[in-house]
Amino acid sequence: MKFFIDTANLEEIKEASQMGLIDGVTTNPSLIAKEGVTDHDSHMKKICELVDGPISAEVVSTDFDGMMKEAKHLAALHKNIVIKLPMTMDGIKATKACTEAGIKTNVTLVFQPIQALLAAKAGATFVSPFVGRIDDIGRDGMQIIEEIRIIFDNYGFETQILTASIRHPHHVLRAALMGSDVATIPFKVIKQLIKHPLTDIGLENFLKDHENLKKK
């Protein structure tokens, strides 16, 4: 399973990519706003310099023409840019047009498996089901990953399932068990993936025993 980092923070991207585990980056207008980015294009270019893999940049237009204009502009910034388009009628139309123009896409704001099927039929490179936001309304978000996997395998779609809106390590574990192609993970959760109290206790004891042996 590929790991993308879900942030627009350059320091987080730098630190996480130094571990050698980051295969790509996802951003969205909220993550960009959180960083107070005023020059979106140059910020995206900086991200592309830090990670050599798919970098999702989201359009903010809601109409087909506006989406296509933004998609062409963003795709020209760097070869690794993937255009994030919303799961709307115009978004799906733009996904199809981008695919035909050789532009990679990530259909975002997906909350049910049939939406993912539509994205795949439009030729999307990635589809982003938001599992955490489904959990937030009292449902099991991960269930749609399982269902999308079955649908894509039934018909041999090559669209990659990108599990998004991840809140904790258990989402990552379940995404891996269900065969999600990618998990996009906030930096906080990436750090949590490494931690286990028994690892800390075990390491502390090994070092203590090593020190005691030296004293003998």
Ligand code: E4P
């Ligand atoms: C990434 O592609 C999504 O935009 C992101 O994972 C959404 O996460 P959130 O639900 O925590 O805002």
